[in-house]
Amino acid sequence: MRRFFLVLLIVLVVSSCSTAAPKTLDIYFIDVEGGAATLIVTPLGESMLIDSGFPEQRDAERIRHVAKDVAGLAQIDHYITTHWHRDHVGGITLLAKSFPVKNFYDHGIPAVLSTDINQQLIDAYRAVTQGKTITLNAGDQIKFLTDRSLPRINFRVVASNAVVVGEAAGSPQITPCGADFKPIDEDKTDNANSLGMLLTFGAFRFFDGGDLTWNVENKLVCPKDLIGAVDLFQVDHHGASNSNNPELVRSLKPRVAIIDNGPRKGADPKTYATLKSVREVEAIYQLHKNVVTTWLENTPAAYIANDDENCQGEFIKVSVSPNGRSYRVEIPGKKIATTYQVR
Numbered sequence: 001m002r003r004f005f006l007v008l009l010i011v012l013v014v015s016s017c018s019t020a021a022p023k024t025l026d027i028y029f030i031d032v033e034g035g036a037a038t039l040i041v042t043p044l045g046e047s048m049l050i051d052s053g054f055p056e057q058r059d060a061e062r063i064r065h066v067a068k069d070v071a072g073l074a075q076i077d078h079y080i081t082t083h084w085h086r087d088h089v090g091g092i093t094l095l096a097k098s099f100p101v102k103n104f105y106d107h108g109i110p111a112v113l114s115t116d117i118n119q120q121l122i123d124a125y126r127a128v129t130q131g132k133t134i135t136l137n138a139g140d141q142i143k144f145l146t147d148r149s150l151p152r153i154n155f156r157v158v159a160s161n162a163v164v165v166g167e168a169a170g171s172p173q174i175t176p177c178g179a180d181f182k183p184i185d186e187d188k189t190d191n192a193n194s195l196g197m198l199l200t201f202g203a204f205r206f207f208d209g210g211d212l213t214w215n216v217e218n219k220l221v222c223p224k225d226l227i228g229a230v231d232l233f234q235v236d237h238h239g240a241s242n243s244n245n246p247e248l249v250r251s252l253k254p255r256v257a258i259i260d261n262g263p264r265k266g267a268d269p270k271t272y273a274t275l276k277s278v279r280e281v282e283a284i285y286q287l288h289k290n291v292v293t294t295w296l297e298n299t300p301a302a303y304i305a306n307d308d309e310n311c312q313g314e315f316i317k318v319s320v321s322p323n324g325r326s327y328r329v330e331i332p333g334k335k336i337a338t339t340y341q342v343r
């Protein structure tokens with residue numbers, strides 16, 4: 001009996017210690033070589049993975065490594081596929097075989113697949129989810145666990161299926177709006193259907209627009225600004241030039257922008273120029289140096305996780321302080337970290 005009480009006492013002491021230390025909200029930008037894999041871990045240890053890279057062991061392994069070995073997770077609580085392209089949905093099948101994934105979310109599988117969506121990847125996704133998926137529409141929220149000691153955590157979908165918050169389903173992709181309105185040709189790929197999401201933690205605000213393209217981006221900020229200014233922006237579509245409409249970037253006014261590009265994919269010079277032109281952008285990070293262009297069109301090396309094409313797959317980590325008032329951006333592979341204040 002005495003031993004039982006002793007064990008109970010130790011358990012109580014350990015649990016009160018672990019809750020006493022204030023914890024950060026962490027966001028990991030995992031290198032999947034030009035795909036996307038963004039892992040969010042809340043102070044209470046709840047996790048959300050947005051996209052899973054390419055259908056290759058390399059990406060599933062890199063995600064599992066960050067989730068398990070770096071973040072100390074035992075499972076992924078929420079997994080979101082922003083859209084059906086192989087650089088976003090590809091890794092989930094292999095990942096889920098080696099690491100538990102609990103809830104699956106997406107923008108819905110179209111009844112008829114367009115030519116840019118691979119049937120085999122959809123079949124593999126259906127098999128791994130056993131059909132138990134949640135379709136997210138613009139305006140939907142995912143609730144995170146919280147307690148009274150923490151700033152509020154809010155996660156909201158602002159775009160899905162080329163429709164933004166407040167629009168009716170089936171609204172046109174191209175909606176003239178704004179003095180400098182210049183649409184691009186209607187994007188018939190699944191990029192336009194991508195989920196766009198806003199995460200807030202107290203005053204800290206993070207926007208991840210998946211691979212949203214130009215015309216839908218315009219609808220997010222005109223006639224109504226549906227997002228507002230953010231602290232952190234995962235640059236849309238790996239930094240491609242048919243995304244990152246300057247109207248959106250000017251409206252987001254991100255202090256920090258992170259491009260999840262590959263060595264030969266994304267981080268387009270036009271997007272880099274757009275980001276540089278926005279006064280409020282203080283730092284641009286890239287997962288890779290764009291080896292196709294020059295250093296003039298890349299951010300300085302201290303802000304790049306992987307310089308060489310033949311790389312170790314280094315990630316970028318953002319830690320938001322327990323009170324949500326500042327955030328630290330770190331490239332662990334280079335032992336470089338900078339702290340930014342929330343606006």
Ligand SMILES: [Zn+2]
Pocket residue numbers: 034035036085087088211237238
């Ligand atoms: Zn992509």
